Amino acid sequence: MLKIVFLCAAVLGAHTAHAQGYETAPTQQPVMPSPLPKLPPPLAEQALPYSLEFIDRPYTLPVGLHGLTATTSVASVSASEETIVPLYLLDVKYRQPLTNDFTLVWNPFPLGILHQPRRTNETVTGVSWSVGYQYQGNFGVLPQFSSFRRQKLNRSSAIEMELTYFTFIPFKKAGSVWSGSFRIGPLFQQTSKFAMSPRITLAVDNVSLEQSYGSPRTEIENQHLTTKKAQFHVPFSLWFGYAVQPMFDITLEYTLLGSGLGNNQYVHLGTLGGTLRW
Secondary structure, rough: OHHHHHHHHHHHHHHHHHHHHHHHHOOOOOOOOOOOOOOOHHHHHOOOOOOOOHOOOOOOOOOOOOOOEEEEEEEEEEEOEEEEEEEEEEEEEEEEEEOOEEEEEEEOOOOEEEEEEEEEEOOEEEEEEEEEEOOOOOEEEEEEEEEEEEEEOOOEEEEEEEEEEEEEEEOOOOOOOOEEEEEEEEEEOOOOOEEEEEEEEEEEEOOHHHOOOOOOOOOOHHHOOOOOOOEEEEOOOEHHHHHHHHEEEEEEEEEEOOOOOEEEEEEEEEEEEEEEEO
């Protein structure tokens, strides 16, 4: 009888232990599905090698980013208290990147190329070759070469230099107009969107309005504005740039040309430009 009691107690204890172990076993949680991958941000928000700030921009366009620039200029010439009819210029260029360091320029045909030999956080250099068309009172071709360098001094200022040579060959008049210049000036990045740059240029040219225009000039214009030999100028200009949004800029520049012309002659040149990138 005693054996039967011990046997029942053993069986009951084993059953209780088994029940307790079953109750304390951890329950398996359901596996949550992984979240959907995030879509890439719009092109304007991606970390492309093209900065919103003018001081950090490369000389060429990176692959995948195209640009269209339209520039209009008006020049007013005054001599001996006489004001000459303003000269209007219009220039439209489309830039197509070939690589991150080579950009093809259409004006209106693909007759120009930009090359960026060097780009670091502090230094940007570039060279360009182009043959375009322009209207300066008379249509003509405009071969041009330029080299560029920007050297940052700190986060918000830099020194920019540019060496340029161009020749304007009108269709209706014999002879050509040529000009060589060296421009230097500081660039101040005032805010993330706004920049300004006072510039001074040393230029030598044989600019002749009689050649540029397709019609004879008046006696005053011939006396004060028509030159047949090279002359030296020191133009001063003030440039402003504003990034309306990451893909659209507006630039404005005023240039005063007077030193070296003589005869109380001055040229006031205003240039307005807009660039759209996509």
